[in-house]
Amino acid sequence: MNETNSLVDAGAVPPESGDLASLLQRIDGMLAGKSALEAVPPAPPIVEMDSTELRTMSQAPAQPAEIEVESSVKHISEVGTRPSGTPAAGGVLDDARKRGSHLCRMTGSRDEPFIPLVPNSLDEAGVSESMVEELIMRYLLTVGEMSGRRIAGQVKLPFLLVEPILNRLKQEQMTAYRGANSVNDYTHVLTDQGRARGRLYMQNTTYFGSAPVTLEAYRESVRLQSVEGQYPRREQLLQAFKDLLIDRKMLGKLGPAINSGRGMFLYGYPGNGKTSIAERITLAFGKYIWIPRSLNVEGHIMRVFDPLLHVAEEVDSGAGVLNQAEYDGRWIRIRRPTIVAGGELTMEMLEVQEDHQTKIAEAPLQMKSNCGVLVIDDFGRQKMRVDELLNRWIVPLEKRYDFLNLSSGKKTEVPFDQLVIFSTNLQPRDLVDDAFLRRIPYKIEVLNPSEVAFRKLFEIMCPKLNIPHKPEVIDYLIQKHYKPTNRPFRNCHPRDLLLQIRNYCLYNDEQLDLKPEFVDFACENYFSIM
Numbered sequence: 201m202n203e204t205n206s207l208v209d210a211g212a213v214p215p216e217s218g219d220l221a222s223l224l225q226r227i228d229g230m231l232a233g234k235s236a237l238e239a240v241p242p243a244p245p246i247v248e249m250d251s252t253e254l255r256t257m258s259q260a261p262a263q264p265a266e267i268e269v270e271s272s273v274k275h276i277s278e279v280g281t282r283p284s285g286t287p288a289a290g291g292v293l294d295d296a297r298k299r300g301s302h303l304c305r306m307t308g309s310r311d312e313p314f315i316p317l318v319p320n321s322l323d324e325a326g327v328s329e330s331m332v333e334e335l336i337m338r339y340l341l342t343v344g345e346m347s348g349r350r351i352a353g354q355v356k357l358p359f360l361l362v363e364p365i366l367n368r369l370k371q372e373q374m375t376a377y378r379g380a381n382s383v384n385d386y387t388h389v390l391t392d393q394g395r396a397r398g399r400l401y402m403q404n405t406t407y408f409g410s411a412p413v414t415l416e417a418y419r420e421s422v423r424l425q426s427v428e429g430q431y432p433r434r435e436q437l438l439q440a441f442k443d444l445l446i447d448r449k450m451l452g453k454l455g456p457a458i459n460s461g462r463g464m465f466l467y468g469y470p471g472n473g474k475t476s477i478a479e480r481i482t483l484a485f486g487k488y489i490w491i492p493r494s495l496n497v498e499g500h501i502m503r504v505f506d507p508l509l510h511v512a513e514e515v516d517s518g519a520g521v522l523n524q525a526e527y528d529g530r531w532i533r534i535r536r537p538t539i540v541a542g543g544e545l546t547m548e549m550l551e552v553q554e555d556h557q558t559k560i561a562e563a564p565l566q567m568k569s570n571c572g573v574l575v576i577d578d579f580g581r582q583k584m585r586v587d588e589l590l591n592r593w594i595v596p597l598e599k600r601y602d603f604l605n606l607s608s609g610k611k612t613e614v615p616f617d618q619l620v621i622f623s624t625n626l627q628p629r630d631l632v633d634d635a636f637l638r639r640i641p642y643k644i645e646v647l648n649p650s651e652v653a654f655r656k657l658f659e660i661m662c663p664k665l666n667i668p669h670k671p672e673v674i675d676y677l678i679q680k681h682y683k684p685t686n687r688p689f690r691n692c693h694p695r696d697l698l699l700q701i702r703n704y705c706l707y708n709d710e711q712l713d714l715k716p717e718f719v720d721f722a723c724e725n726y727f728s729i730m
Contacts, residue, residue, distance in 0.1 A: 303528075306424070311487040314424040316417075316528040322361055325530075326414035327496070332357065332365055334401045337390065338408035340375065341398035345389040347381045356410040356493065356529035359385075369394070405559040407501050410530045413492035415612065418504075421531075422615040425489045425571045428461035428600075432484035440483035444476060445657055445691075450646070457642035458484055463597055463620040465628045468646035471692035474623040475540070477646065478575040481619065482538040488513055489571045490531045495563070498610050502552065502561040506568055511535040537572035541565060545582045550592055554607050566593075566602065569618045579624040580631045590636045593620075597639045649689050651678070657694040662714065665698050670714045681723045697722045 303317040303324060319325035322332065335355045340346060346354070352362040366388060369375045374394035377386040390398055432440075437455055457464045458481055466474040493505045505512075513533045541549070545565075553562040566574060580586055596602040596616040603611045620640075624631065628643055637643070649657065655674055662669035677697075681687065700722035705712050 304421070304424070309486070310430060312489075312533075313486065314421055314490055316421070316490055316531040318358060318526060318528050319361070322357075325357065325361070325411065325528075326417060327357075327411045329365055331496075332362065332411060333369065334404070335408050335411060336362070336365065336369070337374070337394060337398040338401050338406065340388060340390045341395060341402065342408060345378055345387050347387050348385045349381075351388065353529075354408070354410075405501060407494075407503075407558070407560045409503075410493040412494040412496035412501050413530050415495055415497050415614070418492055418495055419615055421490065421492075422570050422617050425486075426461070426617050427485055427571060427573075427619050428617070430461065430485045431459050436484050440480050441477075444473065444480060445649075445653060445660060446473075446477070447647075447649075447653070450644070453642075453644050454481070457644060458619065460641060461619055462642070463622070463640040464642035464644060465640055466621055466623045466644055466646055467626065467628055469648060469688070469690065470625045471690035472646045472648060473691045474646050475575065475577055478573065478577075478621045478623055479538050479540065481621065482536050482573045485536050485572075487536060488533055489536050490533050491570075492531050494530075497561075497604075497612055497614075498606055498608065500552075500554075500561050500606055500608070502563050504563045504568065505532050505534070506562075509539050509568055510537055537569050538575065539565060539569040539572065540575040540577050542577040543581045543583065545576065545584065545589075547584050547588055547592065550589075552604050552606060561607070564604065566596070566616060566618065567604075567614055570615055571617060573619045573621060575621045575623060577623045579622040580626050586631055590632055594636060594639060649691050651689065653691075654678075654689040654694065657691065658698070661694050661698050665702050665712075667698055667702060667712050667714055673714045673716060673719060676716050677719050677723070681719075681727070687727070693726075697726060700725055 303319060305315040305317055307313055307315060322329060332355060336351055339351065339354055348363060348366050349359050351366065352359040355362065363384075366375070370377065370388075373391055374397060375388045376391050378389045379387050381387055432455075434451075434455060437451060437458065441451065454477070466478060468474060491504055491510070493503070495502045495504055510532075511534055513535055515527065515533055549565045551564055553564070554560065555562075576582075576589075582589065597620065600616050601613050602616040604614055605611055622628075622640065628637060628640075655671070658674050659669055682689070697719070701714065701718045702712060704710070704718060704721055
């Protein structure tokens with residue numbers, strides 16, 4: 201059997217959902233010259249329109265019956281896309297529509313202040329029909345064939361919004377049906393004509409993932425989830441640092457710096473936990489944020505969600521907070537991000553990166569860290585010069601927005617909303633000038649631990665490594681290997697020395713224990729050139 205015979209008849213159209221009897225009665229009444237009110241006694245649903253729509257309707261010429269019928273069918277179909285029982289939009293949702301922004305729910309919770317709601321039309325979603333068509337055809341060109349609902353799941357839009365586009369592609373003979381899957385759903389495959397058009401779309405970009413979110417909607421979401429408005433309190437900081445032994449005086453300095461939502465320097469000798477402190481600061485803010493999987497930036501599709509840097513979190517539908525059908529699938533719920541960039545940081549990572557073969561754009565590092573914490577670790581040891589980084593960020597750090605260069609030559613403004621932490625072993629004044637230091641209001645030195653804190657660290661670490669804690673052996677360590685040479689204490693020493701002891705015992709098939717001879721071996725290895 202050839203391919204043409206195996207396909208369902210090209211003229212077949214899947215049955216429409218909704219009240220067909222009421223719809224047909226209305227159309228028959230119009231074609232017979234009757235008024236809509238005579239044909240359908242119940243009044244149609246009231247649809248809110250702004251002043252621009254009302255002026256357009258009042259100035260438009262009278263429509264013939266055929267156009268009015270088509271308009272009525274379209275109107276009834278659009279009304280049918282809203283799930284039954286959905287309340288009329290009001291408050292925040294009305295304001296969002298007036299701003300041309302996305303639909304969202306404000307929870308009032310700092311752990312998850314913002315939830316994007318599913319759009320009821322492509323216009324509400326901020327995507328054009330042609331853009332969705334391109335995504336569908338590139339997807340079908342790649343996978344061969346797929347059901348309509350799976351296609352809708354791929355572009356992360358409701359099936360009721362994707363179905364009319366699939367029907368149109370079928371009528372234009374760009375696609376054909378290869379069997380039915382369920383009620384009102386078919387397996388779609390590209391025709392020869394459709395494959396030719398799909399290849400043309402592939403020349404622009406090979407992207408066929410989630411339909412993009414508008415840049416305006418993204419800006420609004422960052423504003424609603426900003427770190428600047430969090431103001432974590434002392435109790436929240438203690439909870440964030442519960443697994444670290446941190447000096448109360450140090451905590452007193454960190455608190456106001458974290459509350460500012462701006463930038464800070466963490467400097468001091470290596471091995472005292474600057475990176476560990478920076479990574480835990482995010483826990484003082486709310487737990488979750490929503491970010492778009494991709495953005496439409498001046499016609500360019502830019503990926504924002506990065507599974508290597510972001511930790512996706514499932515929506516807890518069992519708690520009754522949010523049903524999966526209620527939120528916009530083009531957004532993804534993640535932990536508030538903590539992104540660490542060390543010596544590998546380059547200038548290219550701070551700009552939009554576009555693959556020349558796939559023509560898929562990737563959001564820069566600072567954009568992926570929005571609403572979270574960006575740690576520049578080992579500041580001063582990057583491949584790029586310090587003054588290059590400072591010149592690139594001196595304005596965004598103060599103005600809280602950034603300008604990105606697109607491959608088309610355009611510049612676009614995006615939010616720069618994260619707590620930037622510069623962690624360095626060097627003195628900040630030796631790295632940057634006064635103008636930059638002024639824009640980083642907090643400079644916090646991470647000091648060496650006291651002897652009391654040093655002993656406490658051994659007490660904490662020994663149980664974690666299944667090594668018995670023996671205070672007399674710690675006395676031996678300090679008296680023999682620290683005081684005679686005035687060796688400074690470091691926060692990393694207890695962990696590193698205990699790991700040396702553990703590995704020695706495992707290799708020699710010894711019972712895990714804290715003995716002076718084991719301590720001597722560990723110190724000889726660890727401090728041999730220090």
